Amino acid sequence: MDSAPSRMTFPLGQQAVDITPDGHASKASRLNNLGIAFQSRFERLGELGDIENAIQFQQQAVDITPDGHASKASRLNNLGIAFQSRFERLGELGDIENAIQFQQQAVDITPDGHASKASQLNNLGIAFQSRFERLGELGDIENAIQFQQQAVDITPDGHASKASWLNNLGTAFQKFEHLRELGDIENAISTYRQSTKNTSSPPSNQYRTAHQWATLSLTCQGSFLALDAFTVVLDTIPQLVWLGQTVHQQYEELPKIGQTINEAIATAISVGNLTQAVEWLEEGHSIVWGQILQLRSPLDDLHDQDPQLADDLERVSKAFHNARTSTRSNFIDNPTTHLAMTGKQEAQKFDGFDSFLRPKKLSALTPPAANGTIIMINIGQSHCDALVLSASSDIIHVTLPNFSSQQAKEMYSQLVSFLKQYHARDRKPYPNPLPNHESETFSIGLRGILRVLWVRVVEPVLSKIGMLNKNTSRDSLPHITWCATGLLAFLPLHAAGLYDSTETANTSNYVVSSYTTTLTAMLGSAPKCMQYPTENPSPSVLIVTQPNTPGMTALPGTEREAETIQKYTSPERTRLLTHEAATIKNVTNEMSKYNVVHLACHGIQDSKNPLDSAFILHDGRLKLQDLMSLSLERPELAFLSACQTATGDEKLPEEAVHLAAGMLAVGYPSVIATMWSVGDNDAPLIADKVYESLLRRNESAIQNPRLTPA
Numbered sequence: 001m002d003s004a005p006s007r008m009t010f011p012l013g014q015q016a017v018d019i020t021p022d023g024h025a026s027k028a029s030r031l032n033n034l035g036i037a038f039q040s041r042f043e044r045l046g047e048l049g050d051i052e053n054a055i056q057f058q059q060q061a062v063d064i065t066p067d068g069h070a071s072k073a074s075r076l077n078n079l080g081i082a083f084q085s086r087f088e089r090l091g092e093l094g095d096i097e098n099a100i101q102f103q104q105q106a107v108d109i110t111p112d113g114h115a116s117k118a119s120q121l122n123n124l125g126i127a128f129q130s131r132f133e134r135l136g137e138l139g140d141i142e143n144a145i146q147f148q149q150q151a152v153d154i155t156p157d158g159h160a161s162k163a164s165w166l167n168n169l170g171t172a173f174q175k176f177e178h179l180r181e182l183g184d185i186e187n188a189i190s191t192y193r194q195s196t197k198n199t200s201s202p203p204s205n206q207y208r209t210a211h212q213w214a215t216l217s218l219t220c221q222g223s224f225l226a227l228d229a230f231t232v233v234l235d236t237i238p239q240l241v242w243l244g245q246t247v248h249q250q251y252e253e254l255p256k257i258g259q260t261i262n263e264a265i266a267t268a269i270s271v272g273n274l275t276q277a278v279e280w281l282e283e284g285h286s287i288v289w290g291q292i293l294q295l296r297s298p299l300d301d302l303h304d305q306d307p308q309l310a311d312d313l314e315r316v317s318k319a320f321h322n323a324r325t326s327t328r329s330n331f332i333d334n335p336t337t338h339l340a341m342t343g344k345q346e347a348q349k350f351d352g353f354d355s356f357l358r359p360k361k362l363s364a365l366t367p368p369a370a371n372g373t374i375i376m377i378n379i380g381q382s383h384c385d386a387l388v389l390s391a392s393s394d395i396i397h398v399t400l401p402n403f404s405s406q407q408a409k410e411m412y413s414q415l416v417s418f419l420k421q422y423h424a425r426d427r428k429p430y431p432n433p434l435p436n437h438e439s440e441t442f443s444i445g446l447r448g449i450l451r452v453l454w455v456r457v458v459e460p461v462l463s464k465i466g467m468l469n470k471n472t473s474r475d476s477l478p479h480i481t482w483c484a485t486g487l488l489a490f491l492p493l494h495a496a497g498l499y500d501s502t503e504t505a506n507t508s509n510y511v512v513s514s515y516t517t518t519l520t521a522m523l524g525s526a527p528k529c530m531q532y533p534t535e536n537p538s539p540s541v542l543i544v545t546q547p548n549t550p551g552m553t554a555l556p557g558t559e560r561e562a563e564t565i566q567k568y569t570s571p572e573r574t575r576l577l578t579h580e581a582a583t584i585k586n587v588t589n590e591m592s593k594y595n596v597v598h599l600a601c602h603g604i605q606d607s608k609n610p611l612d613s614a615f616i617l618h619d620g621r622l623k624l625q626d627l628m629s630l631s632l633e634r635p636e637l638a639f640l641s642a643c644q645t646a647t648g649d650e651k652l653p654e655e656a657v658h659l660a661a662g663m664l665a666v667g668y669p670s671v672i673a674t675m676w677s678v679g680d681n682d683a684p685l686i687a688d689k690v691y692e693s694l695l696r697r698n699e700s701a702i703q704n705p706r707l708t709p710a
Contacts, residue, residue: 017057022064032061032075039082048089054082062102067109076106077120084127096134099127107147112154121151122165129172144172152191163201166191167209174216185220189213189229196232203239210236211260218263223270230264234280237261259381261285262405262485266380269387274395275362278387281376282365282519285485365519366391372479374519375461379405379486386461389519398464403456405486411449412487418445419676450506453496457488458507467510481514481522492675521664538695539595539636540573541565544582546601549616557680558600561641564688565598568695583619588630595636597668600683603642603659613659615642624662631667638663639690640673641683 016030035057042050058079065072080103087095103124110117125148132140148169155162173188192213196206214229237257261284268277366389374389377400384403388396462468467478482493494513497506507513516522543565545558562576575594577586582601591597602616611628614621640659660673678686 028061028065028075029071031057031064032071032078035061035082036078039078039085042085046089051082051086051089055079055086058082073106073110073114073120074116076102076109077116077123080106080127081123084123084130087130091134093134096127096131100124100131103127118151118155118165119161121147121154122161122168125151125172126168129168129175132175141172141175144175145169148172158198158200160200163195163198163205163209166195166198167205167212170195170209170212174212185216189217189221192216192229196236203236207233207236207240207257214260214264214267218267223267226267227271227273227276230267230280233260233264234283237284257284258486259405262378262380263382265378265485266382266385269378269385269397270383274387274397277378277385278362278365278376278389278395281378281387281483281485285518362395365389365523371522372481373465373467374481374483374516374522376483376519377457377461377485377488379403379408379484379488381405386457388461388465396465398461400457400460407452407456408487408491411452412490414445415449415491418449447499450492450496451498451500453491453493454498454506458493458496459505462507462510469510472510477510477512479514480511481516483516483519490675517661517664521661538570538573540593541569541575541596541598542587542590542594543574543576543578543598544587544601544615544617545576545578546582546617547578549602549618552602552616555600555602555680557683558641560684561598561600561687564684565691567688568691580618582617584617584622584626587617587622588626591630592632595634596639597635597637598639598641598687600641600687603640605658613662615640615659624659627659627662627666635666635668636670637694638666638668638671638673639687640671641678641687642674 014034017027017034020027020030035054038050038054038057041047042054058075062072062075062079065075080099080101083095083099083102086092087099103120106120107117107124110120125144125146128140128147129144131137132144148165151165152162152169155165170188170191173185173191192209195201195209196213198206201209210229210232214226214233217229218226240257261280264284265277265280268274268280372390376387376389378385378387384400384405386398386400388398459468467480472478484491484493494507494515497509498504499506543562545555545562546552547556547558548554559578562578566574566576575590577590599615604614604616604621606612606614611625612621612623614623616622638660640663642659658673660671663671663673672690
């Protein structure tokens with residue numbers, strides 16, 4: 001392969017090598033550095049030519065470095081690493097043989113006590129482990145354990161690399177798992193446990209080690225012992241996905257951990273620790289939104305005890321909000337970050353603030369009677385379960401043995417396919433009618449999904465908690481709130497039922513359904529008995545419509561929608577922004593002045609960058625990340641009459657990354673949104689029923705001025 005083009009991308013390094021004469025004291029050093037540059041780029045881009053150049057230059061550096069030279073061992077080690085990298089890419093046995101040969105030489109000539117000895121022992125152990133995985137020879141894994149154990153033994157506690165060495169040693173021990181050698185399994189678990197105690201290790205290493213410990217313990221020791229490992233897993237997540245990152249950075253980390261959290265919850269349930277399961281379910285889901293809500297924590301009580309600290313934390317909170325929605329974060333070494341962390345710890349010393357910015361305990365998550373019943377559903381790989389919370393009873397556990405994560409995945413895929421076929425992913429004035437046979441196929445498919453949801457999820461839960469009472473009048477139906485995990489969060493539990501039998505049974509026959517992303521989001525928006533002006537005992541309403549958004553399909557129904565809403569609102573307490581008046585600036589400015597915002601427009605879900613999901617206004621996109629920066633005084637209800645406003649990102653099913661969740665995080669305690677698009681002709685009818693129910697009750701509004709949450 002001609003690697004000249006690749007070399008030209010490091011002109012200074014190549015020029016330094018070219019102009020240095022053979023025999024010069026710096027020739028080997030410059031060759032080694034050029035090889036390292038190619039190695040680094042290979043690790044970043046994966047171009048095979050780069051690793052071949054790395055091997056070429058590092059081999060030359062080794063060849064001209066005399067024995068006994070202080071840098072000989074490090075250059076042998078670098079060359080071994082390069083061969084290891086090419087082996088992992090191409091799988092050629094000769095490369096791993098060379099890696100072992102050069103790394104063994106590096107170890108042999110490095111004196112005991114040298115700062116690089118442990119690193120070289122670790123690398124040699126990794127090379128033997130790689131050859132074991134290829135050839136299966138027991139001697140190789142024994143050598144891997146021997147050298148990695150030596151690396152651990154000579155590395156002092158507190159060293160930044162000790163946890164990494166321990167993790168590698170644990171992995172080597174774990175290679176014996178298929179032989180079911182109990183001693184090696186116990187050694188692996190013990191090593192992983194020890195590694196997680198090294199606080200100097202990067203959060204990503206801490207999480208990876210804890211996850212390996214939990215997985216091995218669950219497989220070989222059972223749920224009770226695995227619970228300790230999962231506790232460490234959950235403890236590492238706030239450091240892995242922490243406040244100092246931008247939200248974009250956090251979302252890059254989250255796909256790695258979602259299913260692990262669900263399995264931790266399933267493990268807690270299996271051992272009967274329902275309290276722990278609820279706390280972990282709350283702590284491990286909608287992590288980003290949870291942090292945003294915590295940053296909005298009221299500091300009035302703290303202000304009474306320490307005004308200066310409260311002011312500092314409020315200032316830091318605003319700084320975090322501004323920085324977290326940017327594309328880059330410089331917070332890691334920023335004094336603001338350190339002030340925030342110190343301030344958090346200081347605040348936790350005051351009465352009533354011991355749990356400030358910490359995961360909430362069950363006592364703080366139990367819903368008051370006014371919130372009704374909450375049904376949390378965990379979709380684990382091993383089993384699925386529902387946990388029912390209410391103010392009147394202990395946690396109720398309902399097993400769902402006939403439902404699985406795989407089934408949720410298949411049903412979600414089917415639903416998305418049906419909605420695309422029916423063109424239900426965009427709000428349009430006149431949906432394209434399907435041919436009769438396709439319409440019937442769509443109807444049968446959708447009914448099948450709703451039947452499975454009813455029979456295998458909703459009906460077993462409602463039956464267990466005594467909510468299948470057919471004699472309850474519709475005005476007296478109990479209110480429940482669904483909080484689902486995994487891809488079940490994208491499926492319509494509120495519509496589950498039997499729609500093709502002589503006796504219809506569905507969720508809405510027995511309960512009134514709502515959804516929440518987390519308990520914190522719901523409980524934090526509990527009724528606060530707001531008082532509207534006596535002369536106007538009704539909420540103020542901002543209506544935003546876009547009948548003719550530039551570059552988008554016309555939505556004439558939004559004008560009828562606005563007219564419908566204004567039948568029920570007070571003219572002096574209503575503002576309509578439409579056409580060219582509905583700009584990003586105008587809408588965001590006005591949102592802070594009104595209790596209710598109604599957005600009737602196009603909306604989009606950006607699957608590549610969830611924070612770019614947006615409402616389409618006259619002059620552009622009002623993005624989710626823009627909404628996150630808003631601070632509202634008296635928000636009550638957000639009605640999102642747009643398409644895909646409660647459609648999340650399937651890669652982040654635990655995070656509820658959609659516009660409805662964003663409005664909850666902004667501060668709206670109640671949000672009405674769509675799991676898929678609402679037809680332009682249907683939207684005014686829906687708005688009519690909703691606002692008639694909410695606003696045409698002046699006497700009730702005077703007695704209880706808060707809007708009733710759906």
